[in-house]
Amino acid sequence: MIRAYREADIDRVLDIWLSASIKAHGFVDPAFWQSKVGEMRDRYIPASEIFVYERNDRVVGFYSLFEDTLAAIFVDPDLQGQGIGTTLLDDAKGRREGLRLTVYRENAPSVRFYENHGFVSLGEQVDENTGHAEIVMGYRV
Numbered sequence: 001m002i003r004a005y006r007e008a009d010i011d012r013v014l015d016i017w018l019s020a021s022i023k024a025h026g027f028v029d030p031a032f033w034q035s036k037v038g039e040m041r042d043r044y045i046p047a048s049e050i051f052v053y054e055r056n057d058r059v060v061g062f063y064s065l066f067e068d069t070l071a072a073i074f075v076d077p078d079l080q081g082q083g084i085g086t087t088l089l090d091d092a093k094g095r096r097e098g099l100r101l102t103v104y105r106e107n108a109p110s111v112r113f114y115e116n117h118g119f120v121s122l123g124e125q126v127d128e129n130t131g132h133a134e135i136v137m138g139y140r141v
Helices: 007-024 030-035 037-047 084-094 108-116
Strands: 002-004 049-055 058-066 069-075 098-104 120-126 133-140
Touching: 002 084, 007 030, 007 037, 007 049, 007 058, 007 069, 030 037, 037 058, 049 084, 058 084, 069 084, 098 108, 108 133
Parallel strands: 069 098
Antiparallel strands: 002 049, 049 058, 058 069, 098 133, 120 133
16 A cells, blocks of 8 residues: 655655665665665655555555655565565656656666666766766656
């Protein structure tokens, strides 16, 4: 079930974000992600519209929208590959006429995931925080 984020979800959302970020981005030092937990808690989450996927009364995934940007979509690493990410992405696509996102070029599984769900490359840029190349992708209804 997808529902709106509640403040009580914060610790679980941060746990999912951190563990999934470290797993998906093996090319970035885990210490980088750990150093960003406070910013996620205090800056990015409060500024975003967040929806969580709940299974058996436990948050197992979430996505974050900031205007027309899909700022984050993460699933508990132990539950990836079960369709939760697709369900979250479909829900996000239903809330906007179009979406943009960035994904690290080195994160090939995620690039394929977005391509398989109708996103196309709009160009590339370098993430100023990590120095790694990102693909800017877009989706239109």
